[in-house]
Amino acid sequence: MQSAMTHAQEAGGRARVSNSSRADISMVTVLSQQPRYMQLAQTLVNEIQSGRYPVGSTIPTEFELCEQFGASRSTVREAVKQLVQLGMVVRQPGVGTTVKALKAEGAYRQVMQQLSDLQRYTADTVLQILSTRTEALDDPAICDMLRANAGETWLHVTSIRRSQGSPDPICHTDAYIHPAFRSLRIDEGELHTPLFTMIERQFGEQIAEVQQEIRAVALSARIAKLVNAKPQSPALWVCRRYLNRRGDVVEGAINIHPADRYTYLETFQRGWNPA
Template identity: 60%
Template sequence: MTLLLNQQPRYLQLAQTLIHEIRDGRYAVGDFLPTEFDLCEQFGASRFTVREAVKRLVQMGLVDRQPGVGTRVLAREAVSGYQQVMRQLSDLQQYTADTELEIFARDLVEVDETLAPVLRAGTGESWLHLSALRRSGGEPEPICVSDIYIHPAFRALEGIESSSHVPIYTLIEAQFGEHIAAVQQEIRATLITPAQARWLNVKPKSAALWICRRYLNRREEIVEAAISIHPADRFSYSETFQRDWRAAS
């Protein structure tokens, strides 16, 4: 059994140990870390401690968790900011669980000509609007500032807390019987506005990623749309495309 002797929380101790082992080459890029059970046995740690430690490595961009497959090493050194790895909708749910949404404003907005194409809504419609910051772990600065828009049919949504790890769309599903069938994501480069800069503590006109996610029901109607602005040095996005060998043969 490997002992962890430190005053830090045990999950941080374990995370630091795994980071050193990856840097030292014990686990090369492409290798899989030991299973959750094996890590518990090796370090005498609980499943919660192991999961939190691995979550920390995921946030640093060092490893990628794949349900039913394992935890694969992606890099020897941590990437800057938060790295989001996307393969399926459950990865988006994991992103929400790994980060914290802090809502600082709630109001109704009337859709104008600028917002209409983003929401695919008619001008004059009144949508519920949430302004929020999203934070990762113990990082001092937010990874993004977000504007979340909820369709007029769900403006009476309850249970929206000022700080949450629960996806907004799951509240809509639970309270209104709606079902999210797909999420459309659009990404482009942008410059941070003065108002966004104040919330993010960066300089105006800094480089950023503009990410819009549209949550669609089975009728392909937008139930929720979230527009997030990520400073360039605080967020990276990773997506894996697998070849369809049957189509290629």
């Protein structure tokens, strides 16, 4: 289901892709060039899974990895942090970074710092389309979310998303595509590709900004049944609006995640002012 990068390759900023192995951080050819730290993280994942660094052993120090990869310390630190976030390694003061597991923890953990992380999220998971239909908007809340007028005809795509590490769906999604793009073709071979990327490819549109809102909700009986969870159990409601350069909403999506299957991680850094 997923392709894994087997080597970080500097020439041309591209990577060779192998179907013979799988990793919990997937780099696929549909994505643009990935940050260097993600390429190094992929290599370390592959080396752990190949047995080079068995469970219980320590991986090289940051200094040693900098030397091996010819990379800066900040790049190496970010790469190792990805493995920590996946639950594959643990950092221990005075001991080093110890391999904890050969694969990521069961619940999906999304790290969000830039738009490419949304692309990686869809590359790491698979979309299962439940229905696609054009419909006239009549729900005031949906119209408000989409900045649309009642009666406009948008493409409504209903789906569930699955992660390799979880037997049950990790979320249910209602996506709404602007009327200008409602003829969007969703091919079976593109279910690791974000809908907004499909829009960009098929219509020459460009997403310039993503607005995101998160809140806690209780699962409705309908969605609980689709994701195999208990009705009224806790869930995370994530709404995203994808805007073009003119500020128009190209796509709006409401994702509902059962609380025990999804972790959202965001990193904030202090902006230091020079003395």
